[in-house]
Amino acid sequence: MAKEKGRKLIAQNKKARHDYHILDTYEAGLVLTGTEVKSLRQGRASLVDGFVQLDGHEAWLHNVHVPEYTQGTWTNHSARRKRKLLLHREEIDKLEAKSQETGHTIVPLALYFKDGRAKVEIALAKGKKEYDKRQTLREKQDRREAERTISAIRRKQRA
Numbered sequence: 762m763a764k765e766k767g768r769k770l771i772a773q774n775k776k777a778r779h780d781y782h783i784l785d786t787y788e789a790g791l792v793l794t795g796t797e798v799k800s801l802r803q804g805r806a807s808l809v810d811g812f813v814q815l816d817g818h819e820a821w822l823h824n825v826h827v828p829e830y831t832q833g834t835w836t837n838h839s840a841r842r843k844r845k846l847l848l849h850r851e852e853i854d855k856l857e858a859k860s861q862e863t864g865h866t867i868v869p870l871a872l873y874f875k876d877g878r879a880k881v882e883i884a885l886a887k888g889k890k891e892y893d894k895r896q897t898l899r900e901k902q903d904r905r906e907a908e909r910t911i912s913a914i915r916r917k918q919r920a
Contacts, residue, residue: 771872772806772872773808777886779872786885788882790880792846800828818850822881846881859885860885864888869884
């Protein structure tokens with residue numbers, strides 16, 4: 762079998778980018794069972810309620826939904842079990858120090874395969890206030906309108 766190359770996205774947490782200011786991102790490996798890997802290879806996972814908790818100098822991923830593998834037997838995994846993250850000691854220490862500050866949390870942004878290995882992109886984030894969320898939406902809408910106007914002008918120029 763040929764070795765996988767590149768990055769294959771499994772799941773993204775778009776809501777996290779809406780709800781939080783992303784301060785810093787990290788790539789972490791995951792400790793998974795065989796049926797979890799097979800389920801992820803089918804492209805089935807959800808990061809919506811996920812969060813990272815640091816416990817005894819170890820990072821744990823909580824509430825990430827990886828559905829049970831359909832062809833699995835009694836060795837199947839539970840869908841929302843906590844999973845250990847593989848990070849360097851310095852990264853864990855940095856995250857531990859920063860997450861102690863008020864309003865900071867660690868959220869998963871993406872789950873993907875990189876060169877055949879399951880990885881998760883986690884971010885140190887600070888919660889947005891309601892007016893920040895509205896401001897972000899307004900900026901996004903303004904950007905879209907500007908792009909539409911520019912493309913309409915270009916179409917008229919070509920015709």
